[in-house]
Every structure is written in C-alpha cells, then in structure tokens.
Amino acid sequence: MNLELTADCSRCAGLCCVVPAFAKSVDFAIDKPARQPCPNLGGDFRCGIHRDLRAKGFRGCTVYDCFGAGQQLTQETFGGADWRGRPEMLSAFPVMRELHELLFYLTAALALTLPKAQHDALLMARDETHALTGGTPDELIALDVAPRWAAVNDLLIRASASVRATAPGPRRERRGADLVGKDLRRTDLRAANLRGAYLIGADLRGADLGWADLIGADLRDADLRGARLRTALFLTQPQVDSAKGDRATVLPNGLRRPAHWA
Structure with a gap:
C-alpha cells in the first residue's frame, strides 16, 4: 500500500490556499472567505510569499498540513485538473484531508508495539480508510467522516492506553x-x-x-x-x-x- 501522508505542494492545485477561510489576526494578516483564493496564490498554484510567510503575518499558513490530501485529490481523484475547471474539488478537499489525517494516526499507531488483536483492528481500519480515498468526487463529497473518526478514535485510545500502561x-x-x-x-x-x-x-x-x-x-x-x-x-x-x-x-x-x- 502506497500511502502519501506528507504534503507535496508541487503536485497540488493550491487547494489549501483556496478552501479554508481565515480572519485577520495574529495568525493571518488579512481576512479571506472560504473557497476564495488567497491573493498571494499565483497562477501556477504557488505561494508568492512562501519564504516570508511568518514575516508577512501569515503564521497560520506555516502550521497547516493536508497530510498529502492535496496531491491525492489533484492527481488521482481529478486526474491533474484544478479547481478553476472543476470547482467540486473545493467540496471534496476537506473530506480527503480528514481521511488522510485519519491515515496518519492509524499508520502511527501501527508502528507501536501492541497486542495482535489491536494491531489487526488498526490495520483493517487503515485499509478501509485508504479505500475511501479512492472514491469518485461525488462519493467523497457525500461521505460523512464523523462515524469513521469515532471508530478510529476508539482504536487510538486503546492503543495509547496499551503503550502507556507499560511505559516508564x-x-x-x-x-x-x-x-x-x-x-x-x-x-x-x-x-x-x-x-x-x-x-x-x-x-x-x-x-x-x-x-x-x-x-x-x-x-x-x-x-x-x-x-x-x-x-x-x-x-x-x-x-x-x-x-x-x-x-x-x-x-x-x-x-x-x-x-x-x-
């Protein structure tokens, strides 16, 4: 299974610079409504102030991570298209990001030393979550991730308790x-x-x-x-x-x- 859980902005259409809203604050220098491109986003989907984000008042951008959801959606789900021609990408992105964050935690849990039953349950949950990332745009947009979060969270709590119970x-x-x-x-x-x-x-x-x-x-x-x-x-x-x-x-x-x- 090939899980890309690290963002690769060179293969994304700048989705994190378009989908989220942010308000002028200590973390953001300006207000930006949801689903509107940041004025710093270039036509090549690259940030024009990437090297100076903190200095220019965009600290919030430096602590955002899509866990690889951006390139998955751009390259796999939409075959290299971008949100200018496929605006439904903007609705699918938050769902894909949640799935990739779940995959990050499940992968981290699978690296722990756990009882076989817990390991097997985590592996099944990861496989099921990964399969969901291969859905069509319509399937992703319609997906309610909340029940999966609840199920995975229960597995993570139990994994954490097992490890911490025997740790110094x-x-x-x-x-x-x-x-x-x-x-x-x-x-x-x-x-x-x-x-x-x-x-x-x-x-x-x-x-x-x-x-x-x-x-x-x-x-x-x-x-x-x-x-x-x-x-x-x-x-x-x-x-x-x-x-x-x-x-x-x-x-x-x-x-x-x-x-x-x-």
Whole structure:
C-alpha cells in the first residue's frame, strides 16, 4: 500500500490556499472567505510569499498540513485538473484531508508495539480508510467522516492506553487540561495522557514527554527547547510547527525541525 501522508505542494492545485477561510489576526494578516483564493496564490498554484510567510503575518499558513490530501485529490481523484475547471474539488478537499489525517494516526499507531488483536483492528481500519480515498468526487463529497473518526478514535485510545500502561513514567492523566502558560520546566510527563490539552504558551523546557499521548494537544507557542519528544505518541508536524524549540529539542523520527526554531 502506497500511502502519501506528507504534503507535496508541487503536485497540488493550491487547494489549501483556496478552501479554508481565515480572519485577520495574529495568525493571518488579512481576512479571506472560504473557497476564495488567497491573493498571494499565483497562477501556477504557488505561494508568492512562501519564504516570508511568518514575516508577512501569515503564521497560520506555516502550521497547516493536508497530510498529502492535496496531491491525492489533484492527481488521482481529478486526474491533474484544478479547481478553476472543476470547482467540486473545493467540496471534496476537506473530506480527503480528514481521511488522510485519519491515515496518519492509524499508520502511527501501527508502528507501536501492541497486542495482535489491536494491531489487526488498526490495520483493517487503515485499509478501509485508504479505500475511501479512492472514491469518485461525488462519493467523497457525500461521505460523512464523523462515524469513521469515532471508530478510529476508539482504536487510538486503546492503543495509547496499551503503550502507556507499560511505559516508564508517572502516567499523569491530563486529558483536556487547561495548561495555558503553565511552568512545566523539566517536568516528568512520560506516558501522560495529554489528549486535547491546552498547552498554549506553556513552558516545557527540558520536559520529558516520552510516550505522552499528544493527539489534539494545542502546542501553539509552547516552549519545547530541550524537551524530549522522541517517543511521544501521535505528535504531528503542525503541532511542532506551532511551537518553539531549539537544536536540543528531540523530535520523533519523521518530523522535521521548523526553520523558525533557534
């Protein structure tokens, strides 16, 4: 199975620059309605300020990831067409992105050491989700992804619990916790449940987040300098991109150090 779960903008029609809406804020320099192209998008579907997005007030763009949905939809579903001639692409893109995000988490879970029954259930869910990405435009647009999210989320919760139950650490239960701006320097957060936790601006310098479940954790402006995340569970590139870090931050294999880090 060939799963492309990393965005390749050179093979996409700039869908992430068209479909989402954004409001003028600290993350975006302008207002843009949904399904309207960003004024920085060129006729070649490339961003005209890509190298200077943060400097020009478009930090929000730097933390967005389609998990490879853009090129899948452009090249496979629509055979190389673009949204100017096939506007239904704009309706299919959010669905494809959700499916690819699900595939990212399922693939990450399958890399864990789990009981055979759990591994087999995750593998089946990944195969079923992958099959949905091959649907026609009409099938994608009509697809309700919510039930699949619910089913997959249950599998991910069980996988996380299995791994954290045998991992070293205090295994703190902080799911959905409000940790905004908290001083968590050098805290032992190994095997912690931080799913959906609000860690905006939290000071996590030198913290150990090995085997911590970070699905949905908000890491915007969290200080990860010197933090240890090599074995963190379900950490995504957008989460890393939204945080602060340095050369001493230890990331999981497959995630890159953002250019704006010290």
